Amino acid sequence: MITKPVKQLLLSIVGPENYDDSKVECLVYSYDATPGYQAMPDAVIKPGCTAEVSDIVKVCSEYKIPIVPRGSGTNLSGGTCPMEGGLVLLFNRMNSxxxxxxxxxxxxxxxxxxxxxxxxxxxxxxxxxxxxxxxxxxxxxxxxxxxxxxxxxxxxxxxxxxxxxxxxxxxxxxxxxxxxxxxxxxxxxxxxxxxxxxxxxxxxxxxxxxxxxxxTPETTKTMLALYQDLDAAAQSVAKIISNKIIPVTLEFLDRPTLVVVEDFAKIGLPTDVEAVLLIEQDGPLEVVERDMKRMADICLEEKAVSVEIAETEADAAALKTARRTALSALARLKPTTILEDATVPRSEIAKMVRAINEIASKHDVNICTFGHAGDGNLHPTCITDARDHDEMERVELAFADIFAAAIDLGGTITGEHGVGAMKAPYLEWKLKKEGVAAMTAIKQAFDPNNIMNPGKIFAKESRKRVVVSS
Amino acid sequence: MITKPVKQLLLSIVGPENYDDSKVECLVYSYDATPGYQAMPDAVIKPGCTAEVSDIVKVCSEYKIPIVPRGSGTNLSGGTCPMEGGLVLLFNRMNSxxxxxxxxxxxxxxxxxxxxxxxxxxxxxxxxxxxxxxxxxxxxxxxxxxxxxxxxxxxxxxxxxxxxxxxxxxxxxxxxxxxxxxxxxxxxxxxxxxxxxxxxxxxxxxxxxxxxxxxTPETTKTMLALYQDLDAAAQSVAKIISNKIIPVTLEFLDRPTLVVVEDFAKIGLPTDVEAVLLIEQDGPLEVVERDMKRMADICLEEKAVSVEIAETEADAAALKTARRTALSALARLKPTTILEDATVPRSEIAKMVRAINEIASKHDVNICTFGHAGDGNLHPTCITDARDHDEMERVELAFADIFAAAIDLGGTITGEHGVGAMKAPYLEWKLKKEGVAAMTAIKQAFDPNNIMNPGKIFAKESRKRVVVSS
Structure with a gap:
């Protein structure tokens, strides 16, 4: 709650044009790109410089007002949802x-x-x-x-x-x-x-x-390898790396993802294969050409049904753009798209893809998988509808199983999306009680009043991990 | 102080063969590679596994006994000197x-x-x-x-x-x-x-x-560029980087260093030039050759008096070995060698080398300079005698001036050697009170009893910085 005198203090720092507590503005900043998370802030504030940020924080510290710093709110973990109200702090004026x-x-x-x-x-x-x-x-x-x-x-x-x-x-x-x-x-x-x-x-x-x-690297080349077998694609990833080639990009898309991406982007992606790898290398021309040739050979040895190097920069750009639009494309299918990023050692990619498919089928939910195969960082994405409570429960159980599978393979609950509000209850699965306690100690040392983006990373209660004996 | 009952507890963890509190053993571990720091531990302990380390730490935590983990003690900041006694913990048995x-x-x-x-x-x-x-x-x-x-x-x-x-x-x-x-x-x-x-x-x-x-990079080539002008050497470093070539190694040695290194290593280093750059590039052969050619051209444009690419791997190895022995070579000259590692943005290397020379002459001390020019990480090294108290005072003033100069150029008090006991009084110069407070908060959150390597990083008192108006 921001009282009138506190509001006056904040107004005196940024001026009335940079403080908005109207219902419409608060509604706009009550959610981010993450489905299922919404909470109203008390106000939105736009500081113009570091000194103003410091003054705002001092006021919030004195009156115990939560602050949620926010860029464009594109995160996928509920990281900028103002779970406990307070100020959403925007950087529109500090963007140089x-x-x-x-x-x-x-x-x-x-x-x-x-x-x-x-x-x-x-x-x-x-x-x-x-x-x-x-x-x-x-x-x-x-x-x-x-x-x-x-x-x-x-x-x-x-x-x-x-x-x-x-x-x-x-x-x-x-x-x-x-x-x-x-x-x-x-x-x-x-x-x-x-x-x-x-x-x-x-x-x-x-x-x-x-x-x-x-x-800037001198050249970049892009290649697409098609597979009728998920394992063969995963095996190619492992073999490229163990042959000591580190490409810039080594992306994986499964068939369900390919179908929707092609429908969205219309660049002629194959939709009749089980998986593709999108591979990119950069560097000096002669090195790039050599690496592309070696990687193409490896993919073919590992039963790729075809390998194609993009002829023109426009073709290469189209492929990369298609990959980048995967989330948007998938989001068109159903009202709710939940994209996760469980991550495993890259040697475990094949096992992880198989585990995801088994889990989806076990819980009867629709999961497409794409992601950064070279990093072991997959994005199993569930196409669902938040209004279907029964299905949403199954989706949640499926993701819990996916996190558990990732950890069992030596992986983590999040590779690049952050813990946020969404994965806080699962953090202990990765870190154990002792690891969470060490992080909590840092949080308390820095922010004893818990005003900085409260409700993120640390959960009030951790989920119990259900271990099914197999 | 380790009492008899506590000693019994520690003995029960590691066994008598891995615990030594004899005076001779304690003396051996009372110092490390840093001149001027010595303090007796109470005992030396050698755990055999993680569980033993944990048990030792629990005992130390209960009885407030300092623990100093130590590898080979090669650090140059007094980092493993047991300033407040306690246990020196060795990893000789955990070396797999x-x-x-x-x-x-x-x-x-x-x-x-x-x-x-x-x-x-x-x-x-x-x-x-x-x-x-x-x-x-x-x-x-x-x-x-x-x-x-x-x-x-x-x-x-x-x-x-x-x-x-x-x-x-x-x-x-x-x-x-x-x-x-x-x-x-x-x-x-x-x-x-x-x-x-x-x-x-x-x-x-x-x-x-x-x-x-x-x-592993496919090839490595090594080159030596000689200069009669310090500025020209520094200028070459800046120009190589701003020409977007990032070599593996870009080392600088001044003449006094060259003279002693050659005397020590006898590989035919020139001793009649003011400075050399030792430059190495690795990667695919064609890229390495192209980069070496471009860097050689840049050095010559910037007034190198000569540029020589090592013909054989043995020649290249000799050059690198010579550089690696710089500290040992310098250490032969006088009883005490104090090697520092003030670091600046690489654009400021020339200014920093000039500042070091001016400071040495102002305080009438003997400083040679070598180091990682490409990183802006220089090693001004003072050849002195710890028994000469008057000179040691001047050495200390000189290093304080060097730290101040580095910070004024946007740099830091230590690039790679650590703060340890030696630079703790200067940490505040880099971080300000607020930065030190933030780090202290982490230290207290993790180690409220201050048993972990106490007396390092954080000083009881910070040095006053003397700012001379120029």
Missing amino acids: LLEIDEENLTATVQPGLITLDLISAVEAKGLFYPPDPSSMKISTIGGNINENSGGLRGLKYGVTRDYVIGLEVVLPNGDIIHTGGKLAKDVAGYDLTKLMVGSEGTLGIVTEAILKLIP | LLEIDEENLTATVQPGLITLDLISAVEAKGLFYPPDPSSMKISTIGGNINENSGGLRGLKYGVTRDYVIGLEVVLPNGDIIHTGGKLAKDVAGYDLTKLMVGSEGTLGIVTEAILKLIP
Whole structure:
């Protein structure tokens, strides 16, 4: 609850044009891209600078008001749903690309900057910012940092955390700290930079970031391998890596996903095969050509029914765009699309795909699977209808089984989407009580009043894991 | 102080053959590779497994006994000196390479494993573990993890933290936690893996680690560029990077360092030039050859007096070995060698080298400089004599000035050696009060009794920074 005097304090910081507690505005920010999560904030606030963020946090700290920092709300774990009300803090006014430093290969950015705008701006200078979440056309860098976003290029280039080397952060007490810098190496104390990345706004508010850039690869080639057998596709993934080729992208789509993506994107994708691998390599031309040839041979040895290298850049772009639209395409089928991201060691991909199919059939739910096979990061996606309570219960049981299967294979409950509100009850399955306790200790040390994005990562109660003896 | 009953408890955990509180053993472990730091432990203990480590920690937690985990003690920041007595915990019995997983490209290791033994073992399988601290012949992986060790290949490949993807850790309360896994992506809560790396044994004891491996580069070439002008060498570094070439290694040695290294290694290094750059590139042959040619051209454009590519692998190895022996070579000159690692954005290297020379001359001390120029990570090294109290005071003032200069250039007090006991009084210069407070909060949350390597990272009192108006 924001009382009148507190509202006055907040208005005095940002001005009336940047504070909105109207019902319509609050409704707009009551949910994010995650189905099934909605809660009304008390107000929406738009600070213009770090000092204003610090002043807002000080007020919230004094009056115990929850704060939910939010970029474009594209996350898929309920990470920006204001579960306990309070302020939704937007970065629309803090969205500048402050600097591209070509000597140190860094970009300095504000959190509200759109990911693709950053990528395009550095590309224009021959530089490369690899993390490319599928939502990059609308997602913000601040959101990417809070969620430690991955993307299609993660296999070769890593994820957002690997590219954040310095941060300005407003802590829950209002302190402004600076971590790291334009530095290739820095061991002055604990690595708060990497700790903040992926902390889902629960430890502080990122107000500026220094990102590492790398030279743009000279060439990129894209290839599609078709399979009539899921195992053969998974086996190809394992064999490519164990042959010591690390492609940029090694994506998997099963037939149900292919069918809807083709219906949506109409680029001539095959819909009569069981699975495809979308493979991309970049680097110097001669290396790319050699790697593509070797990977094509491996896929054929592993019983791909056909392998095709995109002839033109337009063809390659169409393939990648099709993959990026998988979620949107699937979302057209039924009212509710729940996309998960259980992740396993890449050697376990085949077992995981089989487990997902068995679980879907056991619970009688409709699950399509696609994702970053090279990372072991699959996106089993359930096409359902939130209004069908009986089915929704089965969907939830199916996802619980999927998380359990991933953990049994040495994996994790989330590879790149974050824990948020959605997976908080399952966190203990991965970390055990002791691991959750260690994380809780950090949370309490930073945010004793629990005002920073409360209700995320840590659950009031963990789900019991039902272990069925087989 | 370890009382008789507590000693009995510890003996019952590890057996009498793995516990030693004799004066001679305690003296051996009273210091590490850092000059000027010595303190007697109460005993030395050698656990044989994780459960024993946990039991030891529980006893220490109950009786408030400090624990200092120690590999080979090669650190240069007093990081393993038992400042407040207690137990030195050795990993001689936990030194196995448990697994090399060729499908997932990981190695699973115990902390006592020697770094070079790991590197050699994975190389035999065509895999590559890049972090290569100069001490790698004797340093342990556990020590590398605690210190987040860098090395000569850091510019292209990053540091230890970039290769640790899973840990088993005994927390100060005796809890055993598992972080990460054989996973390319994992966002299940805070990144405790990266937090533990570089925490200098102050948050817990690493008992097992999963390390990421990459394919071995096909070729490596090494080149030496000679300069009569320090600025020209620094300028070459900046120009190579801004031309979007990222070599594996880009090392700088000044003339005083060259003279002693040549005297020590006798491989025909030039001693009549002001500086050399040792440059290495790896990758596919055609790319390496192209990059070497382009870098040679850049060096010559920037007034290198000569550029020479090593003809044979033996020649290249000799050059790298010479660089790795810089510390040992310098250590022969005078009784005390203090090696620092102030680090700046790489664009500021020339300014930093000039600042170091001015500071040395101002305080009338003898400083040689070498280091990882491509990372902005220099090692100004003072050749002195700890028994000369007057000179030691000047040395300390000089290093304080060097830290201040690094910070003024956007840098940090330590790039790869850690804070330890040595740089604790300077930490606040980099992080400000607020940053130190945030780190202290984590330390207190994990280790409320301050038993884990006490006296490191956090100083009882910070040095006042003397700002001279210029």
